[in-house]
Amino acid sequence: MTKKIVLLPGDGVGPEVVREARAVLEQVGRTFGHTFEFSEHAIGGAAIDSHDDPLPKSTLDACKAADAVLLGAVGGPKWDDPKRKVRPEQGLLGLRRGLGLYANLRPVRVHPKLAAASPLKADKVEGVDILFVRELTGGLYFGEPRFREQLEGKVRAVDTLEYTDEEVRRVVRLAFRLAGPRRKRVTSVDKANVIETSRLWRETATEVHKEFPDVALEHQLVDSCAMRLITAARSFDVIVTENMFGDILTDEASVLAGSLGLLPSASLGDGTNGVYEPIHGSAPDIAGKDIANPTGTILSAAMLLRHSLGLTAEAEAVERAVDDVINSGARTADMAGAGGESLSTSAFGQRVLGAI
Amino acid sequence: MTKKIVLLPGDGVGPEVVREARAVLEQVGRTFGHTFEFSEHAIGGAAIDSHDDPLPKSTLDACKAADAVLLGAVGGPKWDDPKRKVRPEQGLLGLRRGLGLYANLRPVRVHPKLAAASPLKADKVEGVDILFVRELTGGLYFGEPRFREQLEGKVRAVDTLEYTDEEVRRVVRLAFRLAGPRRKRVTSVDKANVIETSRLWRETATEVHKEFPDVALEHQLVDSCAMRLITAARSFDVIVTENMFGDILTDEASVLAGSLGLLPSASLGDGTNGVYEPIHGSAPDIAGKDIANPTGTILSAAMLLRHSLGLTAEAEAVERAVDDVINSGARTADMAGAGGESLSTSAFGQRVLGAI
């Protein structure tokens, strides 16, 4: 099988972690007899520097023509001024929207050997296994109108939070589908006691639930969800929520695992194409030092194998290899708090590759 | 000195905790020679039941005429259906807006004796002392338009997130003022890499900062703030943010203290009048059982003494009494995880009263 994978290394540590994930994918190709054709394209700050555009047309076209996209990270202090007209994040947002990737999957699983690295007490994080499904192309991120105006001597800024029932339905449906082979519980998160879009969200989720009678649905307010993620994370199975709430809650929950560097994500739409990326940022402070944790990107590559290429056994082989390497005591600097041997980005990547 | 205090017990455990805080205020009156005139009014679900209105005009009028307002909690399953036209929360939102209370102060301080009750490791919560300043009358909570429409066979719901520079300026200014006598650091939280109101927020905060050269200002994105509250809470002094971000982050941070029941809040405007309430909800599951923790409400009463009545020594006496009682080992059920003697709501309240 020949598959086209676009690599978007991006900024900061992006190139370093993508390099390791690519090496792992190549190993999977050799082991399982697949051919992966890789091509690299510019995005984010790097693309602003090279193309004056955080998402050059050539990049978007290549992503559209690919079977899957693996991304490193975008952004950095160099392009950080919020007053700039062109910002790295626009590359990421444009890519999500351009490919119609309305669902962002973020699994948060706490590896037993790394539970000690969590800022939470071990008994709070042991056994945590949450799958977030964050809506990714709606809400405040893309709503119109958004503008700034002069009004009676004041400046007024406006963003629009909008959802259609259709946008809610497709992402909630995906959450129910994903809950089926898991623990069959969906928590839909909203702020239905205050905002209108949340009331539509809640009603639509309740409606979609009828299609999935064997999966339980509960509604939770976003503020109390932010608490429960800390006090009782194990009580969640699948959490589905709108774009901004998802942005905040997934970052909060990532802390449970002990290191941001461990966590993968997948952004999916209606087809099989998707964008896979670690949830950590570009980490400019450690860029180029060969100390970033490649695990999040390698596990993103595993999600790519599963969701875009339909290669379940291959995905599991990668996940098992990561597990084995962590179980063997290998760590990158960010996980070192949990004890074990501290390795460079490339040395850790090589271990995973060797374990496949 | 004679001062008029309106009590709004509200729903669930509200009446029980307000009763204890009132008793504490009466004790303060006796000890320090003040006369507090109390009057009780209906709000929330209780007011829907009695007046068909979560904020009867008589209640709002009494609050406007008062020197300060002490609130218990609103809401409960009885009035919870999001399709209801009239909901308890509207009483609270109407009160905030009606009194022009644009700043919600929520101190999160971890009592050394209760650090063990936190789901976080003790070394993560020891010494945490954060003051949140949440914008309370703007943003998605009140922005217009907000509506639902039929559109090409779909249902579309819209909320509006809006801020003027003036609304940002007054609440950020208060944050800087409050940081002065503290550790002189303000963290302004936004999502300036995505939304327009956040860019206005960031620019305005930067501008206001010029008036307070001896206080440091940093900007932080809301998603990474949600992480940092768990990984490095001690690094915060004053956090200022918009309404919805504040709703989520303050609830998240409340977990640090070990029990929601401990935390007070104050909602302030330009005058001295304010609404004081514990940050916990109506907790219908434990209502009427005399086991709710009255500490959050009692500490809210202390904030009332300080901010609305200008009675600093009296406020400190209440705070010291609460400290003493906790140091002595007295606990309510929710704090029992930290060890010590478990008391009823009223017994705990009596202890505090006795310690003044």
Ligand SMILES: CC(C)[C@H](C(=O)O)[C@@H](O)C(=O)O
């Ligand atoms: C970089 C930023 C625009 C992005 C977002 O807010 O979606 C990031 O925080 C994420 O969660 O992927």
Ligand SMILES: CC(C)[C@H](C(=O)O)[C@@H](O)C(=O)O
């Ligand atoms: C009850 C609700 C409307 C309210 C809010 O969202 O402001 C509450 O969560 C709070 O934080 O005081």
